[in-house]
Amino acid sequence: MTTPSTATNQQASLKQEIIDTYGREAWDLILTVYVNFYYSELEIIDLCARWLPRRTSLKEKNYLIRHAADEVVHARLFREGVERLGQQWRSFDHEPYRIDDIGDRFAKLFYSDDEVEVLIGLNLYAEGVLAMEELYQLGRSRSRYFYEFERIEREERRHVAFGITVANRVLEENAEARKRAVEHCKWYREHLEDYLGGQLKESIGWAMEVGFVSNDYVERTRQRFTDVMSKIGIEEN
Numbered sequence: 001m002t003t004p005s006t007a008t009n010q011q012a013s014l015k016q017e018i019i020d021t022y023g024r025e026a027w028d029l030i031l032t033v034y035v036n037f038y039y040s041e042l043e044i045i046d047l048c049a050r051w052l053p054r055r056t057s058l059k060e061k062n063y064l065i066r067h068a069a070d071e072v073v074h075a076r077l078f079r080e081g082v083e084r085l086g087q088q089w090r091s092f093d094h095e096p097y098r099i100d101d102i103g104d105r106f107a108k109l110f111y112s113d114d115e116v117e118v119l120i121g122l123n124l125y126a127e128g129v130l131a132m133e134e135l136y137q138l139g140r141s142r143s144r145y146f147y148e149f150e151r152i153e154r155e156e157r158r159h160v161a162f163g164i165t166v167a168n169r170v171l172e173e174n175a176e177a178r179k180r181a182v183e184h185c186k187w188y189r190e191h192l193e194d195y196l197g198g199q200l201k202e203s204i205g206w207a208m209e210v211g212f213v214s215n216d217y218v219e220r221t222r223q224r225f226t227d228v229m230s231k232i233g234i235e236e237n
Contacts, residue, residue, distance in 0.1 A: 039094075045071050116184060125228075
């Protein structure tokens with residue numbers, strides 16, 4: 001029988017296991033993953049709330065409500081994931097682990113009145129490309145460290161599908177929107193290259209070396225971008 005104290009010791013040992021096996025750098029990287037996913041979910045909840053009054057279709061309103069509700073659950077799971085490793089969520093400073101670029105991108109989307117930009121930037125790019133590849137690989141390679149990542153990935157697929165459905169409706173109704181979509185796609189393609197080859201290059205390289213992600217992680221992420229954007233008829237290479 002597992003007692004509360006035994007469970008706590010097992011959780012604490014996971015943190016120590018990570019540090020002993022991979023070094024302190026691995027622990028910091030894992031906290032970076034969890035912290036940025038957590039705060040991204042809070043940003044997405046607010047973004048869904050901002051667009052809810054603007055949708056006239058009950059079906060599309062329901063998409064946003066379901067999307068936000070999922071993210072509430074995911075935020076809780078990310079917080080629990082850290083605590084299951086043996087680190088109390090409120091016992092460490094989150095700020096050093098936050099990636100500025102992520103907050104900047106969400107701020108850009110929050111203040112945008114261009115629905116096409118928001119759908120591409122949030123549902124297709126942030127969730128459908130960056131988050132999806134990260135969740136997919138980490139959830140399968142080290143599931144004992146990345147709590148419920150496979151479940152979260154499955155549910156994020158629903159958000160990507162919501163975005164594709166609404167984006168296709170908007171692009172079909174408005175030729176000008178399609179022109180904007182091409183420009184937004186180009187911007188995010190350039191961002192992807194800067195992101196993978198700049199701020200995250202060292203972390204991705206280290207994650208490849210220890211087997212947290214595959215050696216073709218960057219190529220897979222690029223291909224995912226092409227595949228996702230092709231779902232709305234935008235294929236920029």
